[in-house]
Amino acid sequence: MKDLIRLIRPKQWIKNLVVLLPIFFSGALLRLEALYAGGVTALAFCFVASSIYCLNDIIDVEDDRKHPEKCKRPFASGAISIPQGMVLMGLMFGLAIATLYLLSNNRIETIGILSLYWLMNIAYCLWLKQHAIIDVCIVAFGFVLRLIAGGVATSILLSKWIVLMTFLLMLFLSFAKRRDDVLRMNETGEAPRKNTSSYNLTFINQAITITAAVTLVCYIMYTVSPEIIAKFNTDNLYLTSIFVLLGLLRYIQIAVVDKKSGDPTKVILHDRFIQTIVLGFGLTFLVIIYFL
Numbered sequence: 001m002k003d004l005i006r007l008i009r010p011k012q013w014i015k016n017l018v019v020l021l022p023i024f025f026s027g028a029l030l031r032l033e034a035l036y037a038g039g040v041t042a043l044a045f046c047f048v049a050s051s052i053y054c055l056n057d058i059i060d061v062e063d064d065r066k067h068p069e070k071c072k073r074p075f076a077s078g079a080i081s082i083p084q085g086m087v088l089m090g091l092m093f094g095l096a097i098a099t100l101y102l103l104s105n106n107r108i109e110t111i112g113i114l115s116l117y118w119l120m121n122i123a124y125c126l127w128l129k130q131h132a133i134i135d136v137c138i139v140a141f142g143f144v145l146r147l148i149a150g151g152v153a154t155s156i157l158l159s160k161w162i163v164l165m166t167f168l169l170m171l172f173l174s175f176a177k178r179r180d181d182v183l184r185m186n187e188t189g190e191a192p193r194k195n196t197s198s199y200n201l202t203f204i205n206q207a208i209t210i211t212a213a214v215t216l217v218c219y220i221m222y223t224v225s226p227e228i229i230a231k232f233n234t235d236n237l238y239l240t241s242i243f244v245l246l247g248l249l250r251y252i253q254i255a256v257v258d259k260k261s262g263d264p265t266k267v268i269l270h271d272r273f274i275q276t277i278v279l280g281f282g283l284t285f286l287v288i289i290y291f292l
Contacts, residue, residue: 180262
């Protein structure tokens with residue numbers, strides 16, 4: 001049982017909180033029906049993501065056995081057989097679809113988005129992740145699909161700025177993660193991924209800088225856009241930009257100075273500075289839209 005839980009990676013489920021962003025950024029935290037629909041959709045994406053983790057580990061089993069940390073994964077270590085993994089993959093996808101039947105509105109549309117996410121990630125595992133740049137774009141677009149699913153399930157119209165920010169931020173995190181692979185390749189002489197040799201530190205560092213800068217600009221444009229000012233009846237949201245800037249700088253520090261950007265989820269769960277910034281951002285945002 002312990003190995004099965006490790007295989008579906010529940011610690012990675014935190015990524016699916018992206019589904020709830022439409023509720024947060026629309027100021028709908030007091031709408032119980034939106035919270036219910038968002039929670040159900042987030043849970044469904046947890047299950048479908050676990051389905052993809054099973055397939056990914058099956059495909060990468062030989063590469064994982066050569067990795068100093070990934071060699072401990074259930075397939076690589078031999079704790080779980082590949083046929084068992086295939087069954088679990090199907091079961092998790094079935095649970096994801098079944099969970100979405102708990103929705104009362106836009107159920108079919110949300111199932112369609114989730115199915116597209118699943119199919120896209122199957123293509124990613126089988127082929128697309130072998131191509132540099134395309135691989136990080138697919139990862140980032142996966143988070144956009146989570147965001148869109150959250151908006152559809154809760155009947156919340158998404159701002160174009162939120163969609164762009166989500167894509168850019170996840171692109172930034174994906175490039176930071178690839179930097180860890182490049183460092184390992186430079187140290188060992190062996191590429192952790194088949195496409196790692198298509199990257200180098202110069203390119204990765206520039207990509208991280210560009211995506212971080214554009215993400216910050218995009219967020220500032222969101223806070224000062226007429227539609228957002230009119231929606232929340234305040235022009236003070238620009239004050240939250242400082243938290244976005246600090247968060248980006250801290251993550252760049254983790255990637256470039258500490259060289260520990262290989263697992264974004266681990267960074268978020270363990271770095272107190274990042275957690276403080278996220279908390280400060282969330283509280284400031286909520287105070288501005290609800291009380292000012």
